[in-house]
Amino acid sequence: MSLSPILYTENVSKRFGGVVALDGVNVHVSPKMLTLVIGPNGSGKSTLINVIGGILRPDGGRVVLNGRDITKLPPHARFRLGLARTFQTPQLFTSLSVLENVLVPMHEYYEERVLEILLRNAWRLREREYIDRAFQILRLLNLDHLWDAPASDLSGGQMKLLELARILMSDPRVIVLDEPLAGVNPSLANEIMGYLTSLRSELGVSFLIVEHRLDIALKFVDYVFAMHQGRVVAEGPPDAVVKHPAVIEAYLGG
Numbered sequence: 501m502s503l504s505p506i507l508y509t510e511n512v513s514k515r516f517g518g519v520v521a522l523d524g525v526n527v528h529v530s531p532k533m534l535t536l537v538i539g540p541n542g543s544g545k546s547t548l549i550n551v552i553g554g555i556l557r558p559d560g561g562r563v564v565l566n567g568r569d570i571t572k573l574p575p576h577a578r579f580r581l582g583l584a585r586t587f588q589t590p591q592l593f594t595s596l597s598v599l600e601n602v603l604v605p606m607h608e609y610y611e612e613r614v615l616e617i618l619l620r621n622a623w624r625l626r627e628r629e630y631i632d633r634a635f636q637i638l639r640l641l642n643l644d645h646l647w648d649a650p651a652s653d654l655s656g657g658q659m660k661l662l663e664l665a666r667i668l669m670s671d672p673r674v675i676v677l678d679e680p681l682a683g684v685n686p687s688l689a690n691e692i693m694g695y696l697t698s699l700r701s702e703l704g705v706s707f708l709i710v711e712h713r714l715d716i717a718l719k720f721v722d723y724v725f726a727m728h729q730g731r732v733v734a735e736g737p738p739d740a741v742v743k744h745p746a747v748i749e750a751y752l753g754g
């Protein structure tokens with residue numbers, strides 16, 4: 501395990517009735533790394549990211565972000581501490597433009613700060629900063645040329661990128677991605693993985709990715725955890741993990 505992971509789970513367990521979905525799971529995400537969780541259907545990947553995101557409370561174990569135990573915090577509190585996530589179906593405002601979608605969370609931010617709105621100059625400065633940042637992020641995701649298009653015009657893959665752009669506006673430290681390549685054509689899937697690598701170097705963000713498209717995802721990630729029947733059965737660099745006998749057995753057995 502790297503010296504100081506930005507996010508880790510310690511001995512996390514979760515049952516659903518008689519089903520043991522997670523059984524003493526330890527995973528970690530190092531700063532500025534792309535970390536992938538793989539495993540056959542039903543191995544516990546979704547349960548794990550729901551525990552990490554705060555949608556599910558584990559029966560045992562801890563989730564630690566930046567040295568702080570966040571196990572009992574609700575999702576929005578984790579978000580404020582720098583842990584964000586995407587969903588398989590992007591959560592967008594399809595009638596708004598690409599740029600407006602990216603700026604939505606900033607408007608919510610303004611509304612909380614009534615005094616700033618009253619101080620018009622400060623507000624305008626902020627707005628300028630947000631728009632600059634929005635374009636920086638849209639450029640990194642190759643969506644800047646579409647800034648004025650309605651979000652409904654985007655392809656499925658671009659919508660996933662737009663959701664990611666919106667999340668990036670809040671400057672998270674770790675983003676959990678739930679199957680970012682599902683339903684995306686191979687060329688855009690490769691592009692998406694490429695964007696993630698530039699985001700981690702340009703913005704210093706780390707990613708924890710759950711993905712079934714191993715042919716594509718494994719080419720880009722730094723570290724892999726392989727799960728089977730609620731446990732981590734192998735971890736390490738992609739090349740080593742795919743050759744691990746427990747991983748081959750997990751997939752072939754399935």
Ligand SMILES: Nc1ncnc2c1ncn2[C@@H]1O[C@H](COP(=O)(O)OP(=O)(O)OP(=O)(O)O)[C@@H](O)[C@H]1O
Binds near residue numbers: 539
């Ligand atoms: N809400 C739930 N109620 C009952 N059982 C559940 C629930 N959620 C998950 N499980 C069970 O927990 C186990 C782990 O499921 P989980 O969805 O985490 O696996 P997964 O690796 O994400 O699978 P997939 O790749 O198919 O999404 C499975 O046996 C599943 O049936």
